Structure formats: structure tokens, C-alpha cells
Amino acid sequence: MMVQKLSGITLLLLLCQHACFLSASHKKSLICEGGSAYLSCDSGYIHVLNANYGRTDRRTCSTGRPPAQLSNVHCFEETSLRTMTVRCNGRKSCSVSAVNSVFSDPCPWTYKFLQVSYECRPLKQSITCEGTKSVISCGKKGVIAVHHANYGRRDLGTCPDNFVTRSDCYFTQTSSMRSRCNGKRTCDLDASNSVFSDPCRHVYKYLEVTYSCSQCMSR
Incomplete structure (x- = not known):
């Protein structure tokens, strides 16, 4: 029942996102x-x-x-x-x-x-370097609707590290982050291998989330 409810919320938020960006x-x-x-x-x-x-x-x-x-x-x-x-x-x-x-x-x-x-x-973005935690929030502006999420590394400049030599670590976490965060006013993020596993060993990674604050589910 809970899974069906979350799926319904995610679908509604995606429809709202689509309407907002037409x-x-x-x-x-x-x-x-x-x-x-x-x-x-x-x-x-x-x-x-x-x-x-x-x-x-x-x-x-x-x-x-x-x-x-x-x-x-x-x-x-x-x-x-x-x-x-x-x-x-x-x-x-x-x-x-x-x-x-x-x-x-x-x-x-x-x-x-x-x-x-x-x-x-017109989205918001959150970057959480590996080994740290952060929070995304919409406050009173609605509820979170995740657009895209990746745990890995898509460029060399974000969360810089002297040992980073590659930027092709693509490990999409959009579905996972939607299940965790969609429909909430705030959502805790934990950029760690224990949460997302390790898509590219020996690479210093980061959790990248873009999202919007949807009014569709707010009260």
C-alpha cells in the first residue's frame, strides 16, 4: 500500500513538473x-x-x-x-x-x-561530496520533485581532489532519489558507497541532485 502511495505521489509530481516546463x-x-x-x-x-x-x-x-x-x-x-x-x-x-x-x-x-x-x-541543484551529508529543502514553497540524480563524477571541477583523473562515472540515482525525497518538504542526503554502492572504485565521487519545488502536493 505504501509503495502504491509513493508511486502515485511520484507520478503526480512528474506530471506537475511537465506542466510547469511546457x-x-x-x-x-x-x-x-x-x-x-x-x-x-x-x-x-x-x-x-x-x-x-x-x-x-x-x-x-x-x-x-x-x-x-x-x-x-x-x-x-x-x-x-x-x-x-x-x-x-x-x-x-x-x-x-x-x-x-x-x-x-x-x-x-x-x-x-x-x-x-x-x-x-529552472531547477535547484544540490552537490554533496562523498563522505558528507546534506539536506535539500523546499520550506514553505512546496514539496520536492527530483529531476535527476547521479552518484559518481561527471566533471573534474566539482568536489575537487588531487587524485581525480576521470570524469566518466555515471551512476544514475534518479529513481532512488525520487523514492526517497519526492513529496517531502525536506530530504536528507548521504553521499556514501554504503547507500549507493561504489560505481567507480578509487574515484572521489559526489551526489548530484537537481530538483524543483512543486506546489501540486503542498497544502
């Missing part, structure tokens, strides 16, 4: 295979709407390419959206290489391109 302007990025897509928000945080690494027409990224590399226009990498979401959601900016090693190869011998559409959402 007016956000969409941005697009297109990059040919081998290049890097750069997404950025001057205000707010990235929320990826759609993404595909493949080929859907013969003209895009076709200069200098033989017809055989352009003929397959039904090339879709089904995990493209998840890849972009994990790497970019909840960040001010992100760069993702349009290469097979990131997205895998949905159509060998076809020259591909990455298409991404996204919007900049």
Missing part, C-alpha cells in the same frame, strides 16, 4: 560522426528531450561521403536518449562525442550523426 524553449544540437555535441544552458539546467545517433536522411553530414555510407536512412540507436540523459541531464553544460564507443554502432558502414533536442529547466 513553456521552456527547445534547443537543438546536430553533430557529424567523429565530432562532439555541446549542450549548454545560460539559465537553468539541461533536460534532454530526444536524441538519436544514426542516420535518418541522405543530406545531413553527407559532404565528401560515398553514396554507400548514406543509403541507410533508417538507422536508430535505441539507447541514444538514455546515453544523453545520463551524461547531460541536470548539468549547466556537457560535451558528448558522437562516436561508436559512446553510443555503439547501430548501422556499420553507415556514416552517422547525432541529433539532440533539449531544454533548459
Whole structure:
């Protein structure tokens, strides 16, 4: 019964989030295979709407390419959206290489391109360095609705450490944090391996949470 209640609260909050962000302007990025897509928000945080690494027409990224590399226009990498979401959601900016090693190869011998559409959402952000605790709160402004959460490391500048050499530790905790925090006015955060396990050993990590304060559940 409690699980059903939490699921209902989460669904309602997500619907409220969607309604609040309908007016956000969409941005697009297109990059040919081998290049890097750069997404950025001057205000707010990235929320990826759609993404595909493949080929859907013969003209895009076709200069200098033989017809055989352009003929397959039904090339879709089904995990493209998840890849972009994990790497970019909840960040001010992100760069993702349009290469097979990131997205895998949905159509060998076809020259591909990455298409991404996204919007900049007016969210709050909390960063909790590994081994510390913090609290996110909406006070009297509503209840928490988690947008995205990651426990790992997506850049070198956050929670800096002299021994940090990698920034590709993606361990999405969005569902977990929604179960913990959605519908509450305050929520305790504990950035530790005992809570989230260790997605990348010997890397100093941090818990990154972007959220909004929804009025839908407030009284």
C-alpha cells in the first residue's frame, strides 16, 4: 500500500513538473560522426528531450561521403536518449562525442550523426561530496520533485581532489532519489558507497541532485 502511495505521489509530481516546463524553449544540437555535441544552458539546467545517433536522411553530414555510407536512412540507436540523459541531464553544460564507443554502432558502414533536442529547466541543484551529508529543502514553497540524480563524477571541477583523473562515472540515482525525497518538504542526503554502492572504485565521487519545488502536493 505504501509503495502504491509513493508511486502515485511520484507520478503526480512528474506530471506537475511537465506542466510547469511546457513553456521552456527547445534547443537543438546536430553533430557529424567523429565530432562532439555541446549542450549548454545560460539559465537553468539541461533536460534532454530526444536524441538519436544514426542516420535518418541522405543530406545531413553527407559532404565528401560515398553514396554507400548514406543509403541507410533508417538507422536508430535505441539507447541514444538514455546515453544523453545520463551524461547531460541536470548539468549547466556537457560535451558528448558522437562516436561508436559512446553510443555503439547501430548501422556499420553507415556514416552517422547525432541529433539532440533539449531544454533548459529552472531547477535547484544540490552537490554533496562523498563522505558528507546534506539536506535539500523546499520550506514553505512546496514539496520536492527530483529531476535527476547521479552518484559518481561527471566533471573534474566539482568536489575537487588531487587524485581525480576521470570524469566518466555515471551512476544514475534518479529513481532512488525520487523514492526517497519526492513529496517531502525536506530530504536528507548521504553521499556514501554504503547507500549507493561504489560505481567507480578509487574515484572521489559526489551526489548530484537537481530538483524543483512543486506546489501540486503542498497544502
